[in-house]
Amino acid sequence: MEAQDAAAGEGGETKHMNMIEAINSALDCMLAKDDDVILLGEDIGYFGGVFRCTAGLQEKYGKTRVFDTPISECGIIGVAVGMGAYGLRPVPEIQFADYIYPGLDQLISEAARLRYRSAGEFIAPMTVRSPFGGGIFGGQTHSQSPEAIFTHVAGLKTVIPATPYDAKGLLISCIEDNDPVIFFEPKRIYNGPFDGYYDRPAKNWKGREDAQVPEGYYSIPLGKAxxxxxxxxxxxxxxxxxxxxxxxxxxxxxxxxxxxxxxxxxxxxxxxxxxxxxxxxxxxxxxxxxxxxxxxxxxxxxxxxxxxxxxxxxxxxxxxxxxxxxxxxxxxxxxxxxxxxxxxxxxxxx
The missing domain is CATH 3.40.50.920 (Rossmann fold)
Incomplete structure (x- = not known):
């Protein structure tokens, strides 16, 4: 676990977290650290997100830093592109990866190309968070794994964590990155790892080293397996x-x-x-x-x-x-x- 060793000593005291709590902690850290970080998406404010990843953050940071949007994925991502070009670091949430397709034109034609089209004058430092994959009987509209679409697009980065420790450290690195990032969260392991057997319930993260997450700031570099x-x-x-x-x-x-x-x-x-x-x-x-x-x-x-x-x-x-x-x-x-x-x-x- 080279990346974890590299981050030893950073982040302060550790706490047992599942992946939802680790993602919430990462967002909390970045909202506190950088006033330019903005969270936006459907039901992420008062409700705290459909999977509760943003729970409590609007109450803590206010409605101008964490706010709800209309049901318009194209609008959510388009606004985030504009925010990034203006100098903010938006973190839009798409409620399920299956819903991201209306925003593809904004991601592919605008966010991914902005740095190159403007010769570096503008950037799109945005991190699009979204739960993806199956495991909750969500059917065709809540269970897709569309990562290959985004890996094909030059200018986009694609990140998928597998543990709470990685989820927090990688998300922090994504938010600090100056390029647009797709951050897919495997919802089947939000609450615990999954061994693939239908008749075995997923275990929780209790007792696992990779669920001991520093409460403070730390990052894991992108591009390291x-x-x-x-x-x-x-x-x-x-x-x-x-x-x-x-x-x-x-x-x-x-x-x-x-x-x-x-x-x-x-x-x-x-x-x-x-x-x-x-x-x-x-x-x-x-x-x-x-x-x-x-x-x-x-x-x-x-x-x-x-x-x-x-x-x-x-x-x-x-x-x-x-x-x-x-x-x-x-x-x-x-x-x-x-x-x-x-x-x-x-x-x-x-």
Whole structure:
């Protein structure tokens, strides 16, 4: 946990937090530290957000720093672009990642290009927060994983935490960054890690080192992967919820895998990926989003290009299916223990 060690001594006393509390703490820290930080979004003020990530912040900082908006994702993101160009650091919340599509033109045509179009005269230092992924039976309109759309856009950064500790440190770094960032929060692990079994409730974060979060300010640099477990049998690349599923599968199968939590997809820690795959000779990629043109395809291409002569088996992917997101069948849609286990067996047999 190199990044955590690097931040040791920063942030003061630690406190056990789940991911919701860690995100709230990050926003609290930045609102107190920088008067230019503004929070906006649907129901984030008085109500505190649909998942309570902004609870208490409007009462503490006032309605000019934390305020509700109309139900208009295009308007929310468009206003944030203007705020950033003016000199503020807006943090707009899109209530679910599925609702972000009306704001794509503002993100792609305006936020991502502003620095380049203005030759550096204007920037868009905005962090778009949004819960993403499945696990709550939200169906097609509350469960999508659209990260690959944003990793394709030059000028945008894409960040996905997998632990409370990382969620706070990465969010602080995003808010302080001068470029627009998409910060996706895996809602299935808001309250605890998830091992991928339908008949096992998600555990809470109690007793875990990665849930001991400094109460004060600290940051984790973007573009640095985290080594979750060390091993020499294969490398597993994952992010968000799938980090915990992969870890549970390897633990139950007794597989010594080196699991890398990518944490940031753009910028990507390709050096860590390359070093791990060269050491293990095998690579499995796991993500919840649909397979075709998912971010796993880019990872597979990069690993093949850079590590071809070190590979002892083809790169494998375990992903969501190329179907509209199912409601009642979402647990079959997830990359679960069975499919991940079969992929591991196939790689190790080659």
């Amino acid at each position: 985290r080594t979750v477990t060390e091993g020499d049998q294969l490398t597993i690349l994952a992010y968000g919820t799938m980090v915990h599923v992969a870890e549970a599968v390897c633990r139950e199968k007794g597989v010594e895998a080196e699991i890398l939590d990518l944490r940031t997809l753009v910028p990507l820690d390709i050096e860590a990926i390359e070093a791990s795959v060269e050491r293990t000779g095998r690579c499995l990629i796991v993500h919840e989003a649909t397979r075709t043109s998912g971010f796993g395809a880019e990872l597979s291409a990069l690993v093949t290009e850079r590590c071809f002569y070190h590979l002892e088996a083809p790169v494998e992917r375990v992903t969501g299916f190329d179907t509209p997101y199912p409601h009642s069948l979402e647990w079959a849609y997830f990359p679960g223990p069975v499919r991940i286990g079969e992929a591991i067996d196939k790689i190790l047999q080659d």
